[in-house]
Amino acid sequence: MRELAQAPFMVVALARPEVHDQFPRLWSTRDLQEIRLPQLTRKASERLVRDLLGTEVTPGTVEQIVDRSAGNAFFLEELIRAVAEGHGDRLPDSVLSMLQLRLDALGPDTKRVLRAASVFGEVFWRDGVAALVNQDPRDQLAILVERELVASSPDSQLPDQIEYVFRHDLIREAAFVMMEAGDRVLAHRLAGGWLVAHGYTDAVSLAGHFSLGEEPARAAEQYARAAQQAIAGNDTEAVLSHAERGLACNPTGAVAVLLRIALAEAHNWRGEHTQAIEVGQQARVDVVRGSREFYCATDEVFYGAGRSGNLGLAIGMVHEMTASVASPDAARQQVRSVARAAIVMLRFGPPGAGAALVQRTEELAARLPIDIGTEQRLHSLRAMAARARGDAGRCLEEHEAGQRACEATHNLRELAFNYLSYGGCHGELGAPDVALALLQRGIQIAERVGATTVTPLLWFSMAISAFDLRQFDDARAHGNRAAALAHESDLTAEGLARWLLARTAHAQGDLDTGEREITTALEKLSTLSRYRALALATKAQLLLGRGDITGARATAAEAMASMRPDDGFEEGESFVRLVEIQALEASGDPSARAATQAAITRLETRASRIEEPWRTSFLAKPDNAATLARRGVE
Known part of the structure; x- marks a missing residue:
């Protein structure tokens, strides 16, 4: 090349950015012009995926491939090939090999820190990694930041903790795959324990750590928390998933009861009342009479029985709820459960049953300070009671107050029921056009x-x-x-x-x-x-x-x-x-x-x-x- 220095001669060399680390003086004596190829744009990546996989590929699959490729044309092509061959659920060997070669250049200590970080997921914390590797990882994390494999976060989900994120999920996957199976189990167990100790609240993530860490009891406890979070978020499908996965861990005692109650509630909301009765009855076996769990489980059995036409069982559950003495922390739950029974019995029960339950609910509520969740249920009950005695004004007022309470607590499932009754009342009072609009809104929320x-x-x-x-x-x-x-x-x-x-x-x-x-x-x-x-x-x-x-x-x-x-x-x-x-x-x-x-x-x-x-x-x-x-x- 020295002899051709004055000749019209050009060398085109292709390499990854790491070439400067491995051959720092390779072009030091040459007139180098470096052109860095940018990542593929998202639009170009999406177009390539659809061109190669056809129009039948789902938007979710396109999004997953594009996100994982992170604009790398080679990775994108290999991920597309994997999906086409029916292996889209795992990282292609070609991509994995290339990434592992890149990671091997980091050195053993830095690579060990990266593997530990991968256990936490896309986001991890310096002290959490330290707990897994049993050393201060500052120097290694600095190298990873410099190599643009991870980045520090300006904020942290955990107080007083320095947080990092993986720049590309493929890097995290490759690092995680490099761990031995036994090391992964221990790492997940340690990661879960560290996260709990530092106030991490994502129950689904914690359940995953304990499940992979072969601690089923702790996993079940977190799945129970995840199911409750999903109930608060009006996500019925997630409740079912979390409760079923938690029960698959074979829990006992209070955790098993909570999981079964959540599962029964989800079945009832989905209209699967036979399953709700079965699971609710299983929960009732292990509850203490008068406890909050007792009323929740009995409530779900009652509702399933009432909606499926089993009035004998429904009336039996009503007796259980009204005749028992609630513990102090369960008193408001008793009010909510008896109020729900009264609402159902006003519509579907034998003569006088609904009115008697209305009276019993008001007696129980009069003894307590009422929170907004209980207040919402009481508004619904009072609206139905006013309807039964022909007090249209009070009926509509209570429904409107119940709507406001549902919106304040973001209880969309109860809000859908409110629109059912509120719209129905307008229809019964001779305003079917108004009723149609309200009922349509209820359908939108329910669906x-x-x-x-x-x-x-x-x-x-x-x-x-x-x-x-x-x-x-x-x-x-x-x-x-x-x-x-x-x-x-x-x-x-x-x-x-x-x-x-x-x-x-x-x-x-x-x-x-x-x-x-x-x-x-x-x-x-x-x-x-x-x-x-x-x-x-x-x-x-x-x-x-x-x-x-x-x-x-x-x-x-x-x-x-x-x-x-x-x-x-x-x-x-x-x-x-x-x-x-x-x-x-x-x-x-x-x-x-x-x-x-x-x-x-x-x-x-x-x-x-x-x-x-x-x-x-x-x-x-x-x-x-x-x-x-x-x-x-x-």
Whole structure:
């Protein structure tokens, strides 16, 4: 090259930046022009991934490959090849070998520190690494910073701790893979212990350390904390995952109870009530009567039983919650649990059960200072109690206060239920257009947090409001959605949806569909006389449509016998009474006049408890208006 110094001759050499470390004087006597190639841009990397893997590659896979490659074209190509070959879950050998060659140049002490740091994850702390290597790692960390393998963080998640981050996750993976299996177990155990001692709060990360460190008891404890954090974050899927992983660690005692309670709660919110009952009963075996865990577990069994139609078990759980004496730290939980039972029993329980539980809840609450979580549940209960006695103003006020409490505590699951009741009340008071908007908001929240237990009821209430607006196609679509979501998991919700579908079919003159739907509705609602009465009344209407007046009269009479008179403004009584009148009128029975007068008297008595402007809109509802239109008709 010296002989060609004056000739038109050029040498192009390609190397990684480490070439200067290995050959510091390689170009010292030459007129060197160094061009550093920049990283691939994210947009270019994404385009390359899609070009090579095709349009079917998911956005998540594209993002993962691009993030791991960190703009390195060789790494990107190898990661794409690994995914194409079905090995995208592990680091390609080609990439691993190149990275390990780079790390070998660090020297044994620095490489040991890097391996220890990799145990913590993307973020690590100087003192944490020191606890793993049993030496001060300052000098080695300085080398790693200089080599641009790690970087110091301006802030730290842990107080008084110097924090670092890996610049590229591939470096961390390569360093971690270089550890012996036995060393990894010990390292995770030490890392978990150090993090707990220094106030680290990410329970999922801690559970992972203890699990990989072969300390299942400590892992289960952290999974229980992670499940509670997920409940607070309205993440139902995460609750299930954490609780199941925690139980897989075979915990005992209090930790096992907490995991089972969390799992039962998640199953209930997903509408998986049979599983919730089973897991909740398992939790109840190991709880102390009157403890907070006792009320939580019993509450979940009650709710699962009540929603799945097992009223015997539900009533048994109610007795357990109301007859027990709460320990001081469990008193507010008892109030919340009994209040929840009262809400369910006001809608689905036997006559008088809901009102008795309302009274018991208020007695228990009067003895305590109330926190905002308990206050939210009490607002919901008081709204339902006001609804049952026809106090529309108080009902709506309590729902609005409950909404504010849910928003303050970020309890989105309870907020979805609030919109169900709040919207339903507007529909029952004769404002179905307002109800539709509120119910749609409830559906959005429920679907966002995976609250499957409330979603079918929201769609059912949407169907009722659409029906009242004579939007029968929408009513049918909403009813079918409710029935599909509730199928086999929520007998009550499916039964109500099938009833509404039958009623819609009757309104559209489709008697065949109506008869199929009402048969299913009666099967699903067989244990709930209040709602069975609605289904029987619709069956009577269908029989009238077929010209079977005798059958219609008998079925309407059965509906009246099953009906529970309602002092409030809830849907149902007016409809059942109207169908009885229609059946009597069709047969020419003069007792139709007495039935009409009785229906009008009952309707006006109920309406008298409702203040304006709601009284007028309530009386204008289709069934109520049809009843009042018969006044004075011979």
